[in-house]
Amino acid sequence: MLSFQTLFYKEALRVQKVAFQTLLAPVLTALLYLLIFSHVLEQHVEVYPGVRYTAFLIPGLVMMAVLQNAFANSSSSLIQSKITGNIVFVLLAPIAYWEFFLAYTLASVARGLVVGVGVYLAALWFAQPPMQFPLWVVLFALLGSALLGSLGVVAGIWSEKFDQLAGFQNFIIMPLTFLSGVFYSIHSLPAFWQSLSRYNPFFYMIDGFRYGFFGVSDISPWFSLAVVSGCLLVLAGFTLALLKSGYKLRL
Amino acid sequence: MLPAVDVRQAHKRYGSVHALDGVDLSVGQGEFFGLLGPNGAGKTTLINLLAGLAIPDGGQLSILGCDVVKQYRASRRLLGVVPQELVFDPFFSVRETLRLQSGYFGLRRNDAWIDEVMHHLDLTDKADTNMRRLSGGMKRRVLVAQALVHKPPVIVLDEPTAGVDVELRQSLWRFIRQLNRDGHTVLLTTHYLEEAEALCGRIAMLKQGRIVALDSTQNLLNSVAGFRVRLKLAGGLPAALLPQVIEQEDDGCLLALPSYQALEQVLAQLREASVAVHEMALQQADLEDVFLQVVGRA
Numbered sequence: 370m371l372s373f374q375t376l377f378y379k380e381a382l383r384v385q386k387v388a389f390q391t392l393l394a395p396v397l398t399a400l401l402y403l404l405i406f407s408h409v410l411e412q413h414v415e416v417y418p419g420v421r422y423t424a425f426l427i428p429g430l431v432m433m434a435v436l437q438n439a440f441a442n443s444s445s446s447l448i449q450s451k452i453t454g455n456i457v458f459v460l461l462a463p464i465a466y467w468e469f470f471l472a473y474t475l476a477s478v479a480r481g482l483v484v485g486v487g488v489y490l491a492a493l494w495f496a497q498p499p500m501q502f503p504l505w506v507v508l509f510a511l512l513g514s515a516l517l518g519s520l521g522v523v524a525g526i527w528s529e530k531f532d533q534l535a536g537f538q539n540f541i542i543m544p545l546t547f548l549s550g551v552f553y554s555i556h557s558l559p560a561f562w563q564s565l566s567r568y569n570p571f572f573y574m575i576d577g578f579r580y581g582f583f584g585v586s587d588i589s590p591w592f593s594l595a596v597v598s599g600c601l602l603v604l605a606g607f608t609l610a611l612l613k614s615g616y617k618l619r620l
Numbered sequence: 621m622l623p624a625v626d627v628r629q630a631h632k633r634y635g636s637v638h639a640l641d642g643v644d645l646s647v648g649q650g651e652f653f654g655l656l657g658p659n660g661a662g663k664t665t666l667i668n669l670l671a672g673l674a675i676p677d678g679g680q681l682s683i684l685g686c687d688v689v690k691q692y693r694a695s696r697r698l699l700g701v702v703p704q705e706l707v708f709d710p711f712f713s714v715r716e717t718l719r720l721q722s723g724y725f726g727l728r729r730n731d732a733w734i735d736e737v738m739h740h741l742d743l744t745d746k747a748d749t750n751m752r753r754l755s756g757g758m759k760r761r762v763l764v765a766q767a768l769v770h771k772p773p774v775i776v777l778d779e780p781t782a783g784v785d786v787e788l789r790q791s792l793w794r795f796i797r798q799l800n801r802d803g804h805t806v807l808l809t810t811h812y813l814e815e816a817e818a819l820c821g822r823i824a825m826l827k828q829g830r831i832v833a834l835d836s837t838q839n840l841l842n843s844v845a846g847f848r849v850r851l852k853l854a855g856g857l858p859a860a861l862l863p864q865v866i867e868q869e870d871d872g873c874l875l876a877l878p879s880y881q882a883l884e885q886v887l888a889q890l891r892e893a894s895v896a897v898h899e900m901a902l903q904q905a906d907l908e909d910v911f912l913q914v915v916g917r918a
């Protein structure tokens with residue numbers, strides 16, 4: 370178990386050593402989104418009755434930051450270690466593949482949550498959304514960041530170059546987050562896009578997370594919970610199998 | 621007694637390259653063993669299989685009886701590897717690096733040993749320096765220290781002295797020899813043949829993924845022509861002497877001599893061909909001769 374703890378600690382230490390880039394910068398980015406979108410749309414959009422647009426926007430932005438940072442953490446740490454070659458220190462050690470998985474995934478969860486809390490606290494200055502069901506909030510934040518952390522492990526292992534990882538980020542993660550209803554309710558979309566959104570797991574993470582704040586959502590939070598948990602189980606199983614096989618790590 | 625390292629019919633292919641083509645090798649506990657071979661012979665590949673950094677396509681490998689695939693955690697605990705590539709984690713200082721490595725091996729309070737290793741490798745005053753700021757040779761020392769944090773009974777060094785100054789080379793060997801005397805098995809690859817000759821009790825030579833020689837260092841040395849003579853001549857070498865040539869340069873050559881008597885014949889042939897001798901130096905055969913003979917021939 371100490372191997373796992375050490376690897377987790379190493380990942381956390383790495384984040385701290387470059388906190389400016391890993392913690393502060395993402396909070397700033399989220400605030401910029403908030404500033405611009407709320408300024409432009411505040412007067413025109415009311416997604417849920419009686420909820421200011423800025424307040425509506427905050428949970429989505431928080432969750433987006435959680436997810437993106439969870440993904441960035443494991444994927445960039447792994448690709449850096451692979452390219453610089455220092456992954457060898459981990460590979461030489463008697464670390465079980467599941468310890469490897471847990472350490473990278475949980476470090477991603479930790480970074481996602483820290484950034485999420487940072488964005489949330491900073492955003493309170495602009496608007497104060499209620500938090501009706503904090504447990505739902507925490508649950509979706511945990512599951513979502515674990516899902517993206519695990520996806521980051523897969524992306525980090527699969528990519529051989531930084532631009533491949535960037536491709537993964539730009540062509541998969543970004544579109545899925547932006548088309549998940551961070552900035553709008555999917556009910557305001559045309560029918561085609563609405564039904565398409567239902568195949569996007571990010572939509573369920575955001576919608577469930579937002580339910581925890583407003584007690585209102587596009588879909589039942591229980592259904593979202595089932596979808597997100599199911600995705601996490603499948604992806605975790607896949608990632609574990611990948612790690613066990615040594616794919617692209619043990620040549 | 622269990623062999624420290626046991627390799628049976630190890631095979632490894634990279635595409636069309638047969639990096640290891642049926643290697644059999646057994647290294648006893650407490651041995652100082654040398655693994656030699658030209659670039660691309662498969663030395664690092666063999667080490668990677670032992671360390672679990674690569675997965676064999678066939679064969680069995682074990683460290684002190686622990687199979688490197690089936691009992692990977694146990695076998696990795698028994699093994700300390702100094703990789704050939706100069707790698708480091710730029711986020712951490714020397715001490716942090718060594719503490720993390722200890723933790724990966726399940727050791728919580730290891731500072732006493734870390735301090736001792738740093739002392740032997742002359743790293744003490746760099747303990748809190750970031751890895752990025754170290755010179756190449758110092759990074760190499762940290763790699764050695766990292767391989768030793770868990771006091772592995774079997775130590776594998778893949779060209780540990782590449783790019784290292786004379787002083788460190790000596791202090792490194794003093795330390796490794798001491799570990800060997802204390803019972804650690806050492807497996808070494810190097811391109812410095814004098815180093816292997818001085819340190820290793822037994823040597824295996826690899827070429828194109830196969831073992832082409834495997835014997836005690838002494839037997840290998842005895843197996844080649846006893847002497848060689850380096851000559852600088854006024855004219856060309858008589859044809860009769862060509863079969864004895866080991867090396868030919870612009871202004872001289874190196875000839876193999878099975879015995880002192882053979883020198884008389886060489887001189888006689890030169891006299892007959894009226895070729896004057898400018899310089900002559902007699903040398904004892906060394907591992908390089910063995911290497912050239914075995915690796916060149918096989």
Ligand SMILES: Nc1ncnc2c1ncn2[C@@H]1O[C@H](COP(=O)(O)OP(=O)(O)OP(=O)(O)O)[C@@H](O)[C@H]1O
Binds near residue numbers: 620638661
């Ligand atoms: N990851 C890899 N992918 C493809 N080919 C590889 C890989 N690793 C090694 N090889 C090939 O396997 C062969 C053996 O390489 P290896 O690194 O084991 O040689 P070596 O004996 O350690 O050489 P050197 O003295 O240069 O370190 C070489 O032909 C090399 O190109």
Ligand SMILES: [Mg+2]
Binds near residue numbers: 704
């Ligand atoms: Mg090598």
